[in-house]
Amino acid sequence: MDWDSAKQHCTERNWQWSLELINQAQKEMQDLETKLKKCEDQQKANRLYNACNY
Secondary structure (H helix, E strand, O other), X not given: OOHHHHHHHHHHOOOHHHHHHHHHHHHHHXXXXXXXXXXXXXXXXXXXXXXXXX
């Protein structure tokens, strides 16, 4: 999602509640992306560990 365009659109129309919602959604997406990266890294590490044990 293009967060900057959405923020600009809301700023032009003075939609403060929408800006707050966008900021919250952007933070949640960043947190989820961080968690996903950790899970992917852990999965890769587990695969390498298991491959070395067989």
